[in-house]
Amino acid sequence: MLTNELLEFSKKYIMNTYNRFPVVFIKGRGTKVFDSDNREYLDFVAGIAVCNLGHCHPKVTVAFQKQAQRLVHISNLYHNEPQIKLAKLLVENSFAGKVFFCNSGAEANEAAIKLIRKYAKEKLKGNRYEIITMEKSFHGRTMATITATGQEKVQKGFEPLLPGFKYAPFNNIDAVKKAINKKTAAVMVEPIQGEGGVNIPDNDYLKKLRRLCNDEGILLVFDEVQTGMGRTGRLFAYEHYNIEPDIMTLAKALGNGVAIGAMLAKDSIAEAFTPGSHATTFGGNPLACSAANAALETIMEDGILFDNCLRMGDYLIKGLKELKKEHSFIKEIRGKGLLVGMELTIDGKDIVMECLKDGLLINCTMDKILRFLPPLIVTKEEIDSMLEIFYGVLKRIKK
Numbered sequence: 326m327l328t329n330e331l332l333e334f335s336k337k338y339i340m341n342t343y344n345r346f347p348v349v350f351i352k353g354r355g356t357k358v359f360d361s362d363n364r365e366y367l368d369f370v371a372g373i374a375v376c377n378l379g380h381c382h383p384k385v386t387v388a389f390q391k392q393a394q395r396l397v398h399i400s401n402l403y404h405n406e407p408q409i410k411l412a413k414l415l416v417e418n419s420f421a422g423k424v425f426f427c428n429s430g431a432e433a434n435e436a437a438i439k440l441i442r443k444y445a446k447e448k449l450k451g452n453r454y455e456i457i458t459m460e461k462s463f464h465g466r467t468m469a470t471i472t473a474t475g476q477e478k479v480q481k482g483f484e485p486l487l488p489g490f491k492y493a494p495f496n497n498i499d500a501v502k503k504a505i506n507k508k509t510a511a512v513m514v515e516p517i518q519g520e521g522g523v524n525i526p527d528n529d530y531l532k533k534l535r536r537l538c539n540d541e542g543i544l545l546v547f548d549e550v551q552t553g554m555g556r557t558g559r560l561f562a563y564e565h566y567n568i569e570p571d572i573m574t575l576a577k578a579l580g581n582g583v584a585i586g587a588m589l590a591k592d593s594i595a596e597a598f599t600p601g602s603h604a605t606t607f608g609g610n611p612l613a614c615s616a617a618n619a620a621l622e623t624i625m626e627d628g629i630l631f632d633n634c635l636r637m638g639d640y641l642i643k644g645l646k647e648l649k650k651e652h653s654f655i656k657e658i659r660g661k662g663l664l665v666g667m668e669l670t671i672d673g674k675d676i677v678m679e680c681l682k683d684g685l686l687i688n689c690t691m692d693k694i695l696r697f698l699p700p701l702i703v704t705k706e707e708i709d710s711m712l713e714i715f716y717g718v719l720k721r722i723k724k
């Protein structure tokens with residue numbers, strides 16, 4: 326089909342839930358993607374922090390192909406080897422003792438919310454069920470996770486929301502202290518807020534949260550759906566802060582593009598789930614787990630990947646900071662590893678559109694924050710090309 330035809334059918338047949346850019350992508354390789362007219366783009370979105378190893382990484386592709394010929398799906402009524410292997414890999418490389426597999430970030434957070442409630446009911450004294458989440462957080466689009474998400478714009482129109490959630494401003498320990506009462510069961514937070522605008526907490530914030538949760542005898546839950554799988558230069562972002570959560574959720578880059586989510590917990594907490602507590606048809610199926618195993622093995626064996634992520638992150642931030650000198654509408658540049666944001670004083674939508682026209686994919690979140698999420702394999706040369714395109718665009722839209 327021709328591009329125009331595709332765009333027309335898309336409008337006609339697909340529910341209107343996204344403001345999509347008028348482009349159809351047909352293939353990708355590493356940091357590059359190609360549209361239906363075979364035009365090449367540098368991808369600094371990576372499917373929103375999903376393709377951390379780049380598009381169609383050969384190790385992931387081969388593992389996936391092989392598994393597709395062996396066994397695609399078998400119910401969780403039975404065991405399957407890729408799922409067991411992946412659980413072992415995740416546990417061996419994290420704080421956790423047990424894993425529950427699902428298919429997305431929202432589902433991983435749903436599972437976490439259910440585990441918190443069940444654990445609190447059975448193991449915590451009193452009637453504790455409330456979960457404190459942060460303003461500007463993002464936890465997904467199901468009813469429980471839009472309630473957890475501290476942003477009115479995702480909740481509006483879907484009321485009544487789920488009971489049992491309270492909100493505190495991010496990076497403000499006193500506000501969390503104030504929000505805790507005898508009903509509080511857990512604090513749930515992204516170590517670095519992604520959709521909320523690449524908000525990086527003070528160095529001691531998460532440590533203080535950990536201490537507070539210990540003192541109160543409540544759970545600390547990290548949503549690492551976006552920050553996990555090497556994005557910030559460590560396998561998990563919590564590793565930067567010398568603390569561990571009680572529960573952690575993963576999705577996005579876990580399968581390098583194949584839909585898979587996971588909720589990890591310490592053994593003593595995971596015990597609250599027993600046969601029948603929670604389930605999903607597709608969660609942890611052999612095909613998705615084969616991709617995730619290949620992705621995780623590649624990330625772990627290729628130690629230089631973390632190193633590259635940190636070095637390229639610094640290089641990108643340095644390049645972007647150079648541009649700040651020339652444009653007064655650039656307010657701040659911040660990031661950790663290759664989760665990088667540029668806060669503007671103006672709307673970022675036009676800039677993203679102009680970049681697209683010039684063959685560069687970037688993202689804009691919270692209207693005014695440009696977000697850069699290239700694959701972790703990105704090279705210095707690719708960042709140079711990206712900066713050159715971006716430089717040209719900023720000059721053109723100069724205000």
Ligand SMILES: *Cc1c(COP(=O)(O)O)cnc(C)c1O
Pocket residue numbers: 428429430431432434463464465466515519520548549550551552576577
């Ligand atoms: C993307 C994201 C989610 C939701 O993941 P889905 O797979 O879209 O359901 C949840 N939490 C965070 C931090 C995210 O970035």
